[in-house]
Amino acid sequence: MRRLLFPLLALCLLGTGCAGFLNKSFQDSLPEQSGTVALPGIEKGAVIRRDAMGIPFISAENEYDLCFAKGYADAADRLSQMLGQALAAQGRLAEMAGPEALGLDLFMRTINLKGRADKAYADSSADLKKVLDAYAKGVNAYIWTHRDHMPFDLALSGYKPDPWRPQDSFYIFSLLDMGLSMNMCQELGYLTVAKRVGPEKAVWLTPIYPDEPICFSEAKKISAKELAALPGDLSGLSGFFAGFSALSAAAVPASNNWAVSGTNTVSGAALLANDTHLPISMPSLWTLVHMRCKGFYDAAGISLPGVPGVVAGTNGRVAWGMTMVMSDNQDIFLEQLKMMDGKLHYLHEGRWCPTAERPEKFDSSDGKSVIKVVHETVHGPLINDALAYGVSHPLMPDAVDLPFGLALAWDQAEKDMTFDGFLDIARAENMAQARAAMAKIRGMGLNMLYADRDHIAWQVTGVYPVRKAGRGLLPSPGWSGEYDWQGQLDFSSLPHAEDPETGYLATANNRTVPADFPHILSSSWFAPDRVNRIVRLLSAEQKKDAKACFTMQYDQVSPRVEKVKRVLFNSECTDEIVRIINTWPNPAWRKQAREASIILRRMDGNLSADSLDAAVFESFLNTVTLNLFGDELGPLDGPVWKAFVNMEAVSYGATEDHICVRGDESPFWDDTATKQKEKKAEILAKSLADCIAYLEQKLGKDRRDWTWGKLHKYSFETETSKMGDSLQFFKRMGLRAISGYLNAGPFPAGGDHSTINVSGYLLGRDFATWYIPEMRMVVDFGQEEPLYLMNSTGQSGNPASPHYRDGIFTWLSGDYNHMPFAPAAVEKKYANVLTLEPKY
Secondary structure (H helix, E strand, O other): OHHHHHHHHHHHHOOOOHHHHHHHHOHHHOOOOOEEEEEOOOOOOEEEEEOOOOOEEEEEOOHHHHHHHHHHHHHHHHHHHHHHHHHHHHOOOHHHHOHHHHHHHHHHHHHOHHHHHHHHHHHOOHHHHHHHHHHHHHHHHHHHHOOOOOOHHHHHHOOOOOOOOHHHHHHHHHHHHHHOOOHHHHHHHHHHHHHHHOHHHHHHHOOOOOOOOOOHHHHOOOOHHHHHHOOOOOHHHOOHHHHHHHHHOOOOOOOEEEEEOHHHEOOOOOEEEEEEEEEOOOOOOOEEEEEEEOOOEEEEEEEOOOOOOOOEEEOOOOEEEEEEOOOOOEEEEEEOEEEEOOEEEEEEOOEEEEOEEEEEEEEOOOOOEEEEEEEEEOOEEEOHHHHHHOOOOOOOOOOOOOOOEEEEEEOOOOOOOHHHHHHHHHOOOOHHHHHHHHOOOOOOOEEEEEEOOOOEEEEEOOOOEEEOOOOOOOOEEOOOOOOOEEEEOOHHHOOEEEOOOOOEEEEOOOOOOOOOOOOOOOOOOOOOHHHHHHHHHHHOOOOEOHHHHHHHHOOOEOHHHHHHHHHHHOOOOHHHHHHHHHHOOOHHHHHHHHHHHHHHHHOOOEOOOOOHHHHHHHHHHHHHHHHHHHHHHOOOOOHHHHHHHHHHHOOOOHHHHHHHOOOOOOOOOOOOOOOOOOOHHHHHHHHHHHHHHHHHHHHOOOHHHOOHHHHOEEEEOOHHHHOHHHOOHHHHHHHHHOHHHHOEEEEEOOOOOOOOOOOEOOOOOOOOOOEEEEEEEEEEOOOOOOEEEEEOOOOOOOOOOOOOOHHHHHHHHOOOEEOOOOHHHHHHHOOEEEEEEEOO
């Protein structure tokens, strides 16, 4: 296959039927969809049925064969994704991707994600280990029987995969866990900004929630004098958040879910809805599946390739879905370091202690090896070497050599049976069994909503540290011991609710507990806009059904619009904004500001892709961000600005907080380029004019061409494509030549990060969508067949497959897959039948 590469690229560069040629060349890499396959390792056999979109219904007579068949089906659909994620989690990606990935591998080995996964595997039950063993044998059966017909990317790389092991499923699961623990990124971004403007000012960029004051006590942990005294440049930290999200595919303010009791539904039976928000990718993180084995397992829903079972879905009796708690179980500790007697030491509670050392050997596909020693303090591993090495990924920071230690503290349950918990939920007969299963989910901080026909409930899962002092929002000095951890919250302390009087439950990464809740679950909640919109729709008098949930999941009305309008047109700033605009000597500026005011005043909050008003509103938010923070944190292509933009992306942000909550007391309401000190009204007035000027520059002067979807787009790209600019010249050129074969889009996008139908972008950078609802699910127990699902891309990760892109178009159009449980309906829907039988 590798011999095809150069003629293939030459053909593509000449523009002569690239996609068709590639499809034809790699047809033999597509798995069988029907017929009979004899396989060693399977016991009695299994059946994999597929529907018109390639979604599998897997059935077997025993649990071993069911899990074996799931492994075989996952490998057929997403082998490249599975191998890449398992290697990345272990810090071995360079073995497949080459030396460009060595920096990424060093980071993963440093934080020891593999060690965390290995511990969780050791903690898991014998029952789960049998499931994983059967699954691994199914994956290996596919790899062996298709070893000469690998998917496009594996064939060209020449990588020969090792046999899949049960632990590999845990490695993939651990990546998801890593993405759900995301406060580290904000802390590193804060260090970069605070080095520029000082901690007392930088803390204004880390608001916790609209009704909570700025947390100045956190900024005082590291004084301005101490921070300024640190030599060197912290700029290399600026891209860390984006790189972290690229690694974990989950470090975003992810997801909506709601459950409605029968008193508020059309049928009188409960319903549950869920959509998980992840970085837009090709393929998506998820696949869809139904697995059935009488007496063992019968569940349908969302699955993670490389992992047996259903992660979110229903078994016909109980349904469940999840969102991020935004849990803060990570802290960055600054360490004072010194070499003594040839060994690295760190200061802790008045004593110089030697670091623990962990040697790691890294192999690359070019045959070279690198040996690095990871150092650990009492707080965790020092990530300095990983940052100093640099990572060849456009979303990772440049190499940075820090003059002090950065230790990552990351809590882990004493006995982590999270994987067991998800297996048990899918087999739960009732709500009590479902909650008992959730008690095992200590490795992931989730808002789990679950329901049966008659009840709805909410349970927070995960592990949360108890700190001696501070709340972990910002980095802590490690040398004093004052901010060390002293235990974990017990499961009984985590929030839980059942059948509330309101008749509904909803979460959207918002603060789900009162401000005075006695325990710290997070300091990085996402803004309440999405959950407020969900609650408003659920509180309406009309009773709900599945169709109402479909409409809600595609809702693009932003509550933030009304909050901003209130400030502009009905606040103490209003008259002052008008007065300032009227005093401008330039008539063009006055005209632009007044035009923006007219458009924003009439706006109804709908951020549809074809809306002029939405384009003006989002342009206004962007220009406020630039005018408010750009003078102190710029230049806009510099590391400090990048750090700020990344901090804005993962929680309730400073732009919204400054517009809607804070007054002139914030030190950022000033243009440092002028002699006089500006106030809030002056910055807002200037931004009204600037947003019109920006749209004229981007979209032209004809207002008929101004739509939000022309600025804001969906582009589905592979992870390899995203790394293109970091590759060597010939690799980069080749990748660009085949980008049309690998990627899809762009497509006009509506909404933003404040709408239920999320299409998040990086405020202050550009309007390109970077995270979306990668799946949508509705379970309506009032229907004979309750489950509706969709994925954001196709079932297959192989670009030669007809099921590589087809899911994108159903996702764009809102066409849900109705996944039945009744045998006759299953047989009708899943018409392509592949039988796996034993090979003796």
